[in-house]
């Protein structure tokens with residue numbers, strides 16, 4: 226572990242020259258980034274620029290074509306690394322929630338801790354109820370996902386992602402599929418997590434939110450990191466014309 | 477039904493066609509048949525060892541021989557009201573066996589199937605009202621003739637205008653395909669100016685006359701005489717044309733002791749008068765059956781049909797369980813990571829979806845034993861056929877079910893750190909089952925109906941039992957109606973039950 230951040234804590238996530246192709250289509254063209262423990266990184270950029278692909282490489286939901294991704298010191302491209310063990314420390318929240326429709330909200334949350342023997346059934350139930358309380362949905366414990374609103378679904382999904390007590394959370398446009406009136410409740414949960422010091426990579430279209438919670442903002446375009454910096458630097462002092470153009474469109 | 481009889485029956489053309497069919501998907505059938513005659517030049521003992529009327533072939537004593545016969549060829553073999561196989565062939569064979577001190581295990585397979593079973597050594601002999609022909613003598617050894625047949629013409633009972641061949645001018649005559657009746661009809665049709673229409677079996681040609689599509693039938697006299705005695709609605713109007721003789725057959729140069737015993741026993745029965753008694757029982761003095769009501773038919777046929785239905789359900793149940801296992805295994809191969817397993821599964825599916833079930837059934841029952849030398853009973857062959865066939869469709873159902881689950885579900889599960897197998901078991905499969913259930917129920921119905929095709933290889937399921945019944949009583953329409961109703965009721969009840977369970981467990 227040679228990489229360190231300014232405050233000398235070892236970087237939680239180290240991405241080196243990451244490339245990803247789908248067939249002949251190179252979607253990520255060499256990404257280099259380090260994310261420190263407790264850092265909140267927001268990723269912005271036009272649609273199709275590779276944000277989701279980048280995020281999915283961080284827990285290897287996508288096969289990595291070239292380069293390396295190191296999480297907590299484990300190189301995900303090393304075939305001897307137990308991916309399932311690494312993934313337990315990385316929670317992921319999807320744009321379309323991906324809740325398990327045949328399970329209740331509480332069962333969704335309990336599945337991983339019970340199957341992976343982190344907790345016994347009673348312990349997982351207690352933890353699941355705590356997590357549901359945290360996202361303010363204790364009364365929906367026995368509800369099936371189909372009977373929940375979009376905002377409620379996404380809050381359950383966040384609770385589920387937290388069930389293995391991960392050190393890192395990944396959010397892929399967690400509010401894009403929500404009706405506007407439900408965006409706030411989900412952002413509030415993410416905001417709380419940030420305040421608790423969770424290491425997070427948040428792909429988002431909510432520029433106001435990025436500005437408010439991010440320690441660092443990364444602007445991706447065409448499969449590369451085009452510009453990065455503090456929210457102030459990105460939103461008030463953009464250097465690259467492509468970023469200026471993008472911001473002009475979305476702000 | 478009787479599609480299988482397209483391959484002909486007792487006439488001269490029959491065997492060649494049969495062999496061609498076997499050879500077509502085996503490549504082995506004709507080869508072995510062609511080799512056999514060369515080895516059989518010593519076969520001349522027939523009759524020589526039985527100089528006296530009271531003779532016995534001692535080396536068959538106490539042995540049991542499997543003998544194949546037709547499903548129904550009244551009055552030679554057919555099932556009586558009690559479901560027992562009776563008829564001239566049966567009575568004669570049992571009397572000869574008793575006379576000679578051996579036992580027989582009768583396999584009621586159908587005519588073509590019986591010949592194929594003999595060739596693949598699943599049985600030692602065939603007795604099925606089979607004409608002794610030169611072509612057949614190349615492959616089989618025949619006993620002394622035990623019956624002399626001949627073609628007669630019959631018309632509808634109330635027909636007073638057609639009495640001779642000349643009266644057929646401009647009319648249509650129905651014959652059974654591949655029989656001597658057909659050969660004879662064709663030989664005189666030009667001289668008498670009538671048209672010949674060949675159909676699959678006796679019951680059908682009689683029905684054709686009753687329905688008014690044809691005016692007359694040409695059929696073997698014993699068959700016709702028996703049919704008339706059973707109220708088939710016809711009457712015989714011409715004397716018997718000189719015809720062929722029937723014989724008991726074994727494979728060329730094999731089981732010569734059985735053949736010798738048959739000849740010896742036949743000679744004994746002829747000498748002591750039992751032979752004539754058996755013939756009279758079915759031909760000279762047939763107990764003319766009175767036409768019974770539909771309700772009587774239902775009551776009389778019910779035990780046999782229930783037995784058939786039981787076999788249908790047994791074959792369906794066993795096949796579906798095995799097919800489900802195959803479907804799950806190969807279905808997972810198809811959605812899995814391994815290219816090799818995907819290819820294996822695809823080949824399996826393509827083979828069994830790409831060939832007719834009937835050919836598969838023939839292959840497993842007749843072909844496989846010829847290739848492996850290991851006989852296969854009809855239930856096993858039937859269940860193997862249906863399992864592999866339904867398994868191919870189940871594979872596609874499982875693949876489709878799994879693939880129709882949103883890929884995001886598997887990703888969400890994997891992102892939690894759950895392994896592939898756990899993710900499948902807890903997340904994907906439960907959702908896939910819900911999607912697959914209607915297709916499963918559908919496949920279940922298809923497999924249940926497909927069991928009827930196994931009648932072809934002599935599997936005594938519901939359709940087979942129905943065929944047995946109408947071939948003996950000539951009440952085709954009513955019998956098929958009962959059979960169809962039974963299928964309908966069972967399928968209706970079981971699908972309703974499945975749907976209830978589906979709604980209950982797949983909320």
Ligand SMILES: Nc1ncnc2c1ncn2[C@@H]1O[C@H](COP(=O)(O)OP(=O)(O)O)[C@@H](O)[C@H]1O
Pocket residue numbers: 247250252270271272273274275276277278279
């Ligand atoms: N599974 C896939 N197969 C092929 N192409 C893909 C796949 N996933 C994403 N892509 C392509 O990669 C590019 C980047 O996609 P994505 O990472 O989803 O962008 P973003 O999240 O920034 O909108 C797009 O051109 C998309 O079509």
Ligand SMILES: [Mg+2]
Pocket residue numbers: 276277278398
């Ligand atoms: Mg995206």
